[in-house]
Amino acid sequence: MALELDVFVGNTTLIxxxxxxxxxxxxxxxxxxxxxxxxxxxEQTDATPDVLESDTMDHYxxxxxxxxxxxxxxxxxxxxxxxxxxxxxxxxxxxxxTFDEPFxxxxxxxxxxxGTKKDLDDVSAKTAITLKSCRRQFDNFKRVFKVVEEMKGxxxxxxxxxxxxxxxxxxxxxxxxFFANNxxxxxxxxxxxxxxxxxxxxxxQLISNWTLGAVDCMVDDMDVDLDREFLQDLxxxxxxxxxxxxxxxxxSLVCTALRGKVSVFTEMEANFKNLSRAxxxxxxxxxxxxxxxxxxxxxxxxxxxxxxxxxxxxxxVSLFLTHYTNSARALDAFKHQSLWERYMGTxxxxxxxxxxx
Numbered sequence: 001m002a003l004e005l006d007v008f009v010g011n012t013t014l015i016x017x018x019x020x021x022x023x024x025x026x027x028x029x030x031x032x033x034x035x036x037x038x039x040x041x042x043e044q045t046d047a048t049p050d051v052l053e054s055d056t057m058d059h060y061x062x063x064x065x066x067x068x069x070x071x072x073x074x075x076x077x078x079x080x081x082x083x084x085x086x087x088x089x090x091x092x093x094x095x096x097x098t099f100d101e102p103f104x105x106x107x108x109x110x111x112x113x114x115g116t117k118k119d120l121d122d123v124s125a126k127t128a129i130t131l132k133s134c135r136r137q138f139d140n141f142k143r144v145f146k147v148v149e150e151m152k153g154x155x156x157x158x159x160x161x162x163x164x165x166x167x168x169x170x171x172x173x174x175x176x177x178f179f180a181n182n183x184x185x186x187x188x189x190x191x192x193x194x195x196x197x198x199x200x201x202x203x204x205q206l207i208s209n210w211t212l213g214a215v216d217c218m219v220d221d222m223d224v225d226l227d228r229e230f231l232q233d234l235x236x237x238x239x240x241x242x243x244x245x246x247x248x249x250x251x252s253l254v255c256t257a258l259r260g261k262v263s264v265f266t267e268m269e270a271n272f273k274n275l276s277r278a279x280x281x282x283x284x285x286x287x288x289x290x291x292x293x294x295x296x297x298x299x300x301x302x303x304x305x306x307x308x309x310x311x312x313x314x315x316x317v318s319l320f321l322t323h324y325t326n327s328a329r330a331l332d333a334f335k336h337q338s339l340w341e342r343y344m345g346t347x348x349x350x351x352x353x354x355x356x357x
Contacts, residue, residue: 013082015092019059024095026130032056070096071143073164093164097144097173099137102127104196109179109186109293112142145177148224155207155223172196174223175203181224185293190300194354202296202350209346226292234283234343236336241277246333250276253327254320262319267310276324278302283343296354299347304355314357321348 018039022032033053042052062082069076073093076084084092106123110116117138124131148158155177159170179186179199186199207213210230213223240246251272259265282298285291291298307317325344328334 013062013084015062015084015088016059017091019056020063020092020095023060023063024098024133024136026132026134026136029053029056029060032060066092067096072162074162077164090164094166094169096136097140097163097165097169099140099172100127100129100133101196103129103134103137104176105186107138107141108176108196108199109182109184111183112138112145112180141173141176141180144173145180148177149181153223154213171204172200174207175200178203178207178224182226183293184295185297188297190305191296193356194296198353199296201353205346205349209342228287230339230342231286231292233336233339234286237280237340237343238284239336240328240331240334241273241280243333246331247273247276249331250324250327253330254323257323257327258319262316264310264312264316267312268316268320271306271310275303275306275320278306279324279344279347282347296350299351299354303351307355314352314355317355318352321351 019032019036022035027035030053033049033056036052036056037049041047042049047055066076066082069079069082070093076082076089076093077086103123106127107116117135120134120138121131123129124134127134144159144163147162148155151158155174156167156170159165159173159177160167163170163173165173175196184199185191186194206226207223210226211223212225212227240250251269254272255265255269258268262268279302282291282295282302286295312320321344325341325348328340328344329337334340
C-alpha cells in the first residue's frame with residue numbers, strides 16, 4: 001500500500017513569546033522547562049519532557065544568535081539570515097529593551113560604569129530579579145547612553161531612531177540617560193516613595209525646559225546637559241526674598257488670591273516666607289553640581305515635607321504654587337519674569353508629581 005506524505009518547508013523563524021520572556025528574565029534552560037511544564041504545556045500538546053527540553057534549547061539558541069542584532073536594532077530589521085515578520089521584529093526589540101521598575105529604581109541616577117555593574121549582585125538579591133536579567137538591563141542602559149550622549153537633536157527622537165523603541169519606552173530611556181548624565185540623587189531614604197514614573201515625568205519637564213535644547217535646537221548634547229547659563233542666572237531670583245518690599249508685596253498678592261479658597265489658609269500665610277525662601281534658595285544654588293544632584297531631596301525636605309506637616313492636600317499645594325508663580329507677574333520692580341517662569345513652571349510640575357498624599 002502506497003503512503004502519501006505531504007511536506008511543507010518554510011524558512012520563517014519561529015518565536016515563542018513565552019519562552020522569549022523566560023530567556024529575557026534570565027532563566028536557565030532547565031528552569032524554563034520546569035516553568036513550562038508547570039504551565040500545563042505537556043497536556044496541551046501531548047509532548048514529552050524530552051521534546052519540551054529540546055524545543056526550549058532550540059528557542060534559546062535562536063535568541064542567543066539574535067542577541068547581537070538586538071544590540072543594534074536596525075541591524076535586526078535589515079538582516080536576511082532570520083526571516084522574521086516585522087510585527088515580530090518590533091516585539092523582539094521592545095521586549096529586549098523593556099526593564100523592571102524595581103531594577104531601574106536601584107540604578108537611576110548612578111553612573112553607568114563598571115563600578116555600578118559590580119554591585120548588580122546586591123541589586124539582584126534585593127529585587128529578586130535574576131543577575132542575568134539585571135546585567136542585560138544595565139547593559140541596555142549603558143548602550144543607549146553611549147550611542148545618544150553626543151548626538152545633536154531631541155533625545156527621545158535619537159533613541160527611537162537608533163533603537164526603534166515605542167514612544168513610551170524611548171521616553172523612559174531618555175529619563176534614564178538624563179538622570180545618569182546629571183547624576184541626580186534618587187536613592188536616599190526620603191525619596192524611596194517616588195516611583196520611576198514620577199522621576200520620568202520630572203525628567204521630561206527638565207529636558208523640555210532646563211536643557212540647552214530648550215532654547216537652541218542646534219547645540220551639542222542639547223537634551224542631555226542642563227543649560228549652565230540659565231542655572232547661573234537663577235541667582236538673580238534672590239531679589240524676591242532679599243528685597244523686603246518685594247517679599248511683602250508677593251506675599252500680599254498670593255494671600256489675597258488664596259483667601260477663602262483653601263482650608264489651610266492660616267498655615268499658608270504663616271509659612272509663606274519660609275516656603276518662598278526655600279524655593280528661591282534651591283534655585284540660587286543650582287549653579288553648583290552637588291546642588292543639582294540634590295534637587296529632588298531638597299524639594300522633598302524644604303518644601304514637600306513642611307507642607308505635609310501642615311496637612312496641605314494636593315489641591316492646596318497646586319493652588320499655592322499656581323498663585324505663587326503668577327503673582328510675580330504683577331510685581332513692577334521684578335525684572336526677571338521669563339527666568340522666573342522657566343524655573344517655576346518646571347518646579348511646580350515636579351513638586352506636583354512628587355506630592356503623594
